[in-house]
Amino acid sequence: MPSYETEFKSVVAKIRSHEKWFSESLPMIASENLASEPVRRVLSSDLGHRYAEGWPEERVYAGCRYIDQIELQAIALGKKLFKADHVDVRPVSGVNANLAVYSALSGPGDMLMALSVPNGGHISHGKKDFGGTAGLVHSLDVSYFAFDKESMNIDVDETKKRIAALPSLKLAMFGCSLFLFPHPVKELAQAIHDKGGTICYDAAHVAGLIAGGQFQDPLREGAQVMTFSTHKVLFGPQGGAIASTAELAEPLKKAVFPGTASNHHLHHVAAKAMVFAEFLQFGKRYAKDVVVNAQTLAERLAELGEKVLGEKGGYTKSHQVVLDVTGYADGGAIEKRLEDQNLICNREPIPGDLQAGRHYTNPGGIRLGVAELTRLGMGRSEMREVAELVHLGMQGAKKKEVVSRIKEMRKGFQKVKYSFRDSPAYSFG
Template identity: 35%
Template sequence: MPATAAPDAVHTQTPAPPGADFRALHRDDPQIAEILLGELARQSDSLQLIAAENFTSPAVLAALGSSLANKYAEGYPGARHHGGCELVDAAERIAIERAAALFGAEHANVQPHSGSSAVLAAYAALLKPGDTVLAMGLPYGGHLTHGSPANFSGRWFDFVGYGVDAETGLIDYDQIRTLARAHRPKAIVCGSISYPRHPDYAAFRELADEAGAYLIADAAHPMGLIAGGAAPSPVPYADVVCATTHKVLRGPRGGMILCGAELAERIDRAVFPFTQGGAQMHTIAAKAVAFGEAATPAFSAYAHQVVANARVLADALAAGGCTVLTGGTDTHLISADTAPLGVDGKVARGRLAAAGIVLDTCALPYGDGRGIRLGTAAVTTQGMREPEMARIAELFTAAMREESEGAGKIRTEVRELAGRFPPYQG
């Protein structure tokens, strides 16, 4: 089926030809240059449905590759441990101001290197080793920082996991209340890596107040939707909000923390000097660019299109035989069980990868094996809309039913669809 043209409000990418810096790299280190070119080709001729990935703008990429990468800047604007920080101070102040304004927060810290770094700093600011924390259990979509024994969170704190209703797949708030009353946690964490519905932040706030606990929102996945007005914000309810700056927000890989003025100093000291050293100033400048882009009407249109695409894709996958968890999605995320198609998530991921459809696996609440997790942020950035989502679902279902015979034809069709919507022109 023919691809539809994307309106300017959604597809905002501009030409990004390789410049002098890339030519220098190709001359001085052709081995790495070829890897970069190969990765760009991979991203361009396959469908990127990993829920945590997106395509940054050329402006964000320019900031990442700028001279700010050379600057050491331990500390905060106006209080650095190194000289020559006047300009990077200005860049960080802009990033802070834009983030606070974008999300309506009293304070923003833009230095965390990742979402996990942001969560670590939030725990360091509010908790002591051994404190009890209530968070979504890993089998139900909790993140590694929500109590995995392989992670600092599970080694340093006493995590109690809450789950979802076995029939609906929705968060069981009554269970959380029961667990909070029994364990009296120091903090409650709301957030997930595979839950496709909006958390009820007001309900979480009430539960935290009843338990005398801090409320920490891990909003890494929905933060871009929140910026675009396509998802509710945890900022009015949570004591601390942790997030990434990539995913739907479409910025550089990194983290951020939002909080009220009363916790600002504790959060800042937990980031530096407690958990991190020098800030990555090129990344902070790129975050400032992304925050500026996210404050535009074009980004709001993009965020709403991401959700519209996800809902169409979820319905089409269900019609094709998948069991879509929670019966659909409110966000960019879709979690599904491919068992009705005769394969588990791991086998599905392999068959889809062979067809050029790239996605992740995820845990299945109350189920055996693994399911799949996919998202629509990247393909929406490319300009794809509802008709393309329906076509992706057709290709998805066809790939599930092909072990080898016919796989080449599907791969060709995927490459043809992706080629109509290049992430970068030029």
């Protein structure tokens, strides 16, 4: 019998290498963040071995005495954080939460309105032809919001015309992945409701900004339901959640269980409860700092001559900054070039890509997120330096200089902030 201990240990070694690399890099993937160490420790607790299924106190399994208390606490904290009548912390991801909403509030063949992927939409709102969850998994018909490239936002007047021309509309999904400015939920709510549509807002990216009072407040603007990831600007464990009006609570609960999940991840539920508490305490300041950092980064990049999208609206009101990099190369090549210099970000489809013959592997854009750098304690002066490093990195010839400047800069930023006490960002050992 061969020994697989070397294989076993080599996984651990690779995690150590990963943590070392990230501790010397600038992680700017807009959908990522760092959880505090106490939250991370909960993910390796015994809760991760257990089954519950169903709603607290109505479980399918025994052994849930404390698990029920934790989940009820997570729900109560989530309701407070998002000022929602109903919160469900069981979805295991943002896509899983979206699928539960589709299942609760629509049927096959119904019409969903959302943003197209090249205009910033997410594939979970997409058509069947492109493998989108809405079309492929729930057989929804998908039509698109009109989009205005200048303002990098939904075009309200044109969208009203599109809504009026639809034979019916079951669900409108606001929110997206390339997300610079608040969506016009208030402006379109009446037209959608008049057509019989329910409004969902996908806050996967911006839930932390909403909770911190820095972006928009969809549940007060006409949305009846909001889905989100718990690990983007909201700096928790990977996972999903749903917040809604009381009226939609029962159908949504059924769609989560047994509809789209059997057991949910109980260690993640505990971590979500702790992150909601952290956010109630520190979220306002954090969300404000995130937006100021994104704006500072965007302004400096524009000063350096980079083509930053959204100029008309001041580049960004979120955690994201988006660059048109077609003057250098395609987004795929730039993503790789930057990664080689420890600038970790992702290529991004931008409006006009399809017309120019660009697609997902070689789109025209790069997306930079500042949520993680902010959680590490970086502020405006660091953002100006990050802009210079990205600018140098894009030109491609400065590998050694960029790598060593980042390593030096990161020496002062190895702790997770905005928590009850600072904790190490990389503690696997």
